[in-house]
Amino acid sequence: MSMHSVASPAITFTPPKRNSLTHIPGDEGWPIIGKTLEVLADPKGQVERQAAKYGLVYRSHVFGETSLVLLGPEANELVLFDAAKQFSSTLGWGPVLGLLFPRGLMLLDFDEHRVHRRALSVAFKSGPMKSYLAELDTGIAARVTQWKARPGPMLFYPAMKQLTLDLAATSFLGAGIGPEVNDITRAFVDMVAASVAVIRRPLPGTQMARGVKGRKRIVAYFSEQIPIRRAKGGGEDLFSQLCHATHEDGALLSTQDIIDHMSFLMMAAHDTLTSSLTSFIGALAANPQWQDKLRDEVSALGATSGEPTTFDSLEAMPLTEMAFKEALRLKPPVPSMPRRAVRDFSFKGYAIPAGTLVGINPLFSHHMPQIWPDPERFDPTRFTDEAQRTRHRFAWVPFGGGAHMCLGLHFAYMQAKCFARHFLQNLSVSLEPGYTPDWQMWPIPKPRDGLRVTLSPVG
Template sequence: MSLVGPPPPPTTNPLRRLWMDVRNDRRPHEPPFPAGDTDYSLARARRMVRDPLGVLLEAYERYGPVFTLRVFHERIVWVLGPAANHHVLVSNAPNFLWREGHFRELLPLLGDGLLTIDGDFHRRSRRIVLPAFHHERIAAATGLMVEETRRAMAGLRDGARLDLYAWMRSLAMRIAMRALFGLDPDREREIDAAAEFERALAFYGNDYWMQVARGPGSPYARMQQARGRLDRLVFGEIARRRATGERGEDILSLLLDAEDEDGSRLSDRHVRDEVMTLLFAGHDTTTSTVAFLAHELAGAPAWADRIADEGRAVLGDRAPDAATLMGGGLPELDMVLDEVLRMYPAAWVGPRRSVEPFEISGVRAPGGVPVNYSSWASHRLPDVWEEPDAFRPSRFGPDARTRIPKGAYVPFGGGSRICLGMRFGQLEIKVITTLLLRSWRLGLEPGWRLAVRQTPTIGPAGGLPVLVARAPAPVSHAAA
């Protein structure tokens, strides 16, 4: 017996969606929208595309944790800060729907995976998928992470220039192909599949009006073609395993056999949607996080040395293992990763639509309107974080961590929708970082400055050019 799927989205036609958004925006709302910048402003819309963090922090300073911004045709309620995050993610989460928020744009590629569904279907789907991410299942993937990282590192050369973002993107895709699908990333079919996914994902890096365009040759048409070719591979692999009974340690195998307590199982379509969602959520975010981590360590080489020395002291020449990496065995690496996720949370915005009116910090807002929380902006609030733009891993030390307010730190969301692959992604990042710093140091090219793009997740715009150098001999560092 398969789960009954969620209701279809109101429409996937972009012009009809635009008309519905405008109609909803113009209807009377009770209570009214919170205070904010609600005039039609092309300058604001452009800046929101180029510098959303700056726009949101300025609005927070003027209006407080709940405010309204009009971007193009639509007013959006933004909620920032610990209390707002906790309200949307935990205490009143059922009042904020994902499927009808701006993540609906992901439906053509991802389908009905955990990222795009709500309510009972989400709860039951999550229960079925959850065992695939139990600790022992995640730990089983450590070996292939180590193998693929060592393979990628074998091509590094002392003194070479490297686009670390592109290097990491290739590595993360190879790990995903093996861990999610149990496929050989060196076979031509799998190489083609990885390329199709990248082509499909590229659609979401286009400007809004390019995404709206339809017809032959449009970015949307190219995305649909790439998705179709990718679907043929995924559905073919599902059918083959159903027919032969072949199973492995990969996530696809686990999803094929997973069932709810009443015997409900995932249909082939649902299995496809979940693995595509996991590929989307894990591949892009892990790539960006490692790139940002490398960027910050290049500017703070003492921390790079500390992490490397800690790894040598704990692991020696042994390969990293899940028990050490996920059990608190490398606390300085943990602090650095937590700080990078604070500064650059990959899923920087959580778009929702409110069901009923709500109130946060004494400010009321209407139901039936777009509501966005932003981990990125919340993590940069100066009244919550001391020197929020500074790279300070010590703020996540054992004593300092206890002083972080509830809801202030939400790089993976929270509540019933907290990222299911969070521990898998953290393990992958720690394996790569530990092995990389054991042998190499990465420096930034002189004069190069980081620019951040925001779609589909935040990442370094134009890649991350670094200079590769062999790591120095081990030294001892006093705690900072």
């Protein structure tokens, strides 16, 4: 029997005894709620204050459990690269995402994760990626044309959210999905909102109850569609690719595996891309000199507005990629990442017992002044080849790293550059004088006020 046809043995753990972490400096805050409200109110400021007081390893108490925060590039490398396989992603993310996105790729560990990742990687090979680019390109061009026809003030975040949702539906589910698309996308929106809801049980009337109902709808849709897609053959969309994906021994993915992977991949692609494309455009609006440089790069492609975007044109946009990377540095779409230690380990001289919940913090690493001089300034030249060569390779981790490095990172770059090409070719974006957008940085960054921008036609 092949290993993917049986569930891998569950990793069990016993949380360390309360006093087993008291040798590590820190402050657990209030009884029961600990530091949870402080972290939610100001995640960046809170971690920076704690680090200034206690150093790069400190004890905290959030969401009902004593945990450790490990900060900086060395911590990122230890936890993400995880050569010794001592940190469980399943036991880190499970309490947050397990009810709505069970057994998504990010929630699997070690050998089981490797087997599923290899099977899923077929959907991100060059053939399917070309097909996704064609779908993205058509959808983005049409939406930018609509925005150009109605210039003036707009709330950028909700507009971007709708666009990424529509794009995910066509490139992931196929353009011919039909009238069910609105029903399916609504279910996804409910699931994503529930994954970060404060109330974690599906009590009547709660966001979690709506999320669990949304998951039932998604499970029903995919269960019905999988045999249809398998019988039909072909299909370049992600869903069709997974319906025909096989493990190393030639066995097809199970129906349940496809449901779990599709649910998770659509969630991951939708919310993180909405966040990062919004912060990217917000940064260009606030830094018109960089917007001009990127528009010049797009103009140099020599493509007229109606021409399709090709992989060659994306390759010819290095400045745009650097600017997108800098936006991801300033507002990483996953600002903190939890894991649970499955064995005793030590870090920075501290002995840490198995069972300990640990968190790393890309948001902190991305703003360390000793790595990033003047860290709040938007400066894409931080991502020249030369600048990157001299930096710790785990100083910038918006896509994670190691075995769990984001499977869709090339998809993200492709969508960002394709979007930048159409947007900058047709529109200029600016902020009202004196306006500073107010960002909520956790769990996935988003502007609280929707990001008010003004669009003006160019060309």
